[in-house]
Amino acid sequence: MIKRCFDIAVAAVALILCAPVLAAVAVAIRLDDGGPVLFRQERAGRRGRSFRIHKFRTMRVAPGSAVTSDTDDRITRVGRFLRASKLDELPQLYDVLVGHMSLVGPRPEVRRYVDCWPPIARWRILSVRPGITDPASIIYRNESAELARAPQPEDYYLSVVLPRKVEMYVRYVETRSFLGDLLILARTVQAVIGR
Numbered sequence: 001m002i003k004r005c006f007d008i009a010v011a012a013v014a015l016i017l018c019a020p021v022l023a024a025v026a027v028a029i030r031l032d033d034g035g036p037v038l039f040r041q042e043r044a045g046r047r048g049r050s051f052r053i054h055k056f057r058t059m060r061v062a063p064g065s066a067v068t069s070d071t072d073d074r075i076t077r078v079g080r081f082l083r084a085s086k087l088d089e090l091p092q093l094y095d096v097l098v099g100h101m102s103l104v105g106p107r108p109e110v111r112r113y114v115d116c117w118p119p120i121a122r123w124r125i126l127s128v129r130p131g132i133t134d135p136a137s138i139i140y141r142n143e144s145a146e147l148a149r150a151p152q153p154e155d156y157y158l159s160v161v162l163p164r165k166v167e168m169y170v171r172y173v174e175t176r177s178f179l180g181d182l183l184i185l186a187r188t189v190q191a192v193i194g195r
Helices: 002-017 019-033 077-085 092-097 119-125 135-139 143-148 153-175 178-193
Strands: 038-044 050-056 102-104 131-133
Touching (some): 002 092, 019 050, 050 092, 131 178, 135 153, 143 153
């Protein structure tokens, strides 16, 4: 209950304080290629319930892999900056506010990747709300650069990155605490600013 109240309070205040930034990013995306401002995608949430995650759109609307490397030609000019600065994640504060996500928790995956998780791990990970950040998000902050070095980015993600993330997700769920979440938030801010 404390965690949920904290999530609501921080998300509400952050959305108000970030309103000028949100507006500026929205205008920049529209001016860049005239496409939609937001990217919405079905993800697996708490107890496996699907929800639509919100991000600023950083890629052209075109078919392709669900994982993105730095060399993906679908990434727009503005999108490259948004990804590097993590500003594309700001709309997820809305997802936190309405209860689909938490500030801290395992990152929500698309259903076909969740189906690749071992059943026991899947049950543990989906027992909590997914989050905007978690230990795996910090460690894999430059995931798209790592994927760019792989000959087959999606295969590399499924065989190397995803299993490591699953281990970190499970470890987070089993050891989580309110103080631990505060430390993860502080480390996330440090990682973003220190880039």
